[in-house]
Amino acid sequence: MIRKASRKPTILTVAAKARVAPTTISRVLNGGYVSAEVRSRVQSAIKLLGYVPSSTARSLKYGRKGCIGVAVESVYGPWFMGLLSGIEDELAKAHLSVMLGGLKVHGTYDAARVASWISERRIDGLIFARYTRREQPLLEAARDVDLPVTFICPDEAQTVGLTVRCRNFDAGRAVGTHLLSLGHRRIGFAGGPKDSIDTMDRMRGLKQAVEQAGGELAASDVSFGAAYDDASGAAAAREFLRRSSTDRPSAVVLGNDLMALVFMHELLQHGVHIPADVSVVGFDGVDEAARFWPSLTTVVQPMQTLGSAACRALIDEIEGVDREGSLSIEYPMELVVRNSSGPKRTGSPRKKS
Numbered sequence: 001m002i003r004k005a006s007r008k009p010t011i012l013t014v015a016a017k018a019r020v021a022p023t024t025i026s027r028v029l030n031g032g033y034v035s036a037e038v039r040s041r042v043q044s045a046i047k048l049l050g051y052v053p054s055s056t057a058r059s060l061k062y063g064r065k066g067c068i069g070v071a072v073e074s075v076y077g078p079w080f081m082g083l084l085s086g087i088e089d090e091l092a093k094a095h096l097s098v099m100l101g102g103l104k105v106h107g108t109y110d111a112a113r114v115a116s117w118i119s120e121r122r123i124d125g126l127i128f129a130r131y132t133r134r135e136q137p138l139l140e141a142a143r144d145v146d147l148p149v150t151f152i153c154p155d156e157a158q159t160v161g162l163t164v165r166c167r168n169f170d171a172g173r174a175v176g177t178h179l180l181s182l183g184h185r186r187i188g189f190a191g192g193p194k195d196s197i198d199t200m201d202r203m204r205g206l207k208q209a210v211e212q213a214g215g216e217l218a219a220s221d222v223s224f225g226a227a228y229d230d231a232s233g234a235a236a237a238r239e240f241l242r243r244s245s246t247d248r249p250s251a252v253v254l255g256n257d258l259m260a261l262v263f264m265h266e267l268l269q270h271g272v273h274i275p276a277d278v279s280v281v282g283f284d285g286v287d288e289a290a291r292f293w294p295s296l297t298t299v300v301q302p303m304q305t306l307g308s309a310a311c312r313a314l315i316d317e318i319e320g321v322d323r324e325g326s327l328s329i330e331y332p333m334e335l336v337v338r339n340s341s342g343p344k345r346t347g348s349p350r351k352k353s
Helices: 011-018 022-029 036-049 055-061 078-094 112-119 133-144 168-181 197-212 230-242 257-269 287-291 303-319
Strands: 067-072 097-102 126-129 149-152 163-166 187-191 222-224 251-254 279-284 297-300 328-331 334-336
Touching: 011 022, 011 036, 022 036, 067 078, 067 112, 067 303, 078 097, 078 126, 078 257, 078 303, 097 112, 112 126, 112 133, 126 133, 126 303, 149 303, 163 168, 163 197, 163 303, 168 197, 168 251, 168 279, 168 297, 168 334, 187 197, 187 230, 222 230, 230 251, 230 257, 251 257, 257 279, 257 287, 303 328
Parallel strands: 067 097, 067 126, 126 149, 149 163, 163 328, 187 222, 187 251, 251 279, 279 297
Antiparallel strands: 297 334
């Protein structure tokens, strides 16, 4: 006896089995909001019927590409890798793919690839990771074609899309309180770009904590890098080493972990002891900070959460889900104390052997 092949289940048969509307099935598949009871019922029906959603069919139905873009200066940095983990988690739930666009290739800024995604409508939405003024033409192009956008830690405030960032002022203040508790009173700050909101918020928080305790964050001990990169960390180290041992801050706070790790590497090579001669603190909480020796004291950003929140908001906008509340979400950061910060030395500075 020849059996007829069973009919492949569709979203309609799943909806009937779960006793919900087909649009509810779509919301569940795309990570949208439904009650826990309804979600459980839909998932049970999907499993029982063996339903496999077709992302291609959904994309064609809604006139979409089934793909979002992410624009960032470098796709290789440890900070971005943390964000990408959260982004990919959300994309997997929504059965979407991602295109990564590094804006700096071989040291040269080039936004042409991301611009082509927008002009050719190859993506359904765009996440800007650490948006800067140079990306303004990309943002204007996205606005011109009504392409949904979200932002992760942008260097400029935006009035469109959702922005996710961290409470950097509080983080800077926490660093200041920590270093003050170790006896440091003259503290230096070598930040990222001066026009970066994150850099300025971190410095303001640090400055408030230090000055309220009678310490000093002198203008001569504050500098800014061209970017949050290794070159800026090396430049901060050269400036520190240029000074005599009696004319240096006893602690230095760097704009991010990458800068701090390069800063420490340069100082250690020149015989400066960390933290005996100078305490060092960074921001971000990248994995390398824990593996370096001395391990780096840092303020950890919830990078996976940032990536997930920005991606979820973008998918909601693509799906036409109305969002309520603020255009900005800020997350707390956690100070992790390691070996690179220690008590201020009392007495004469250590002499180089």
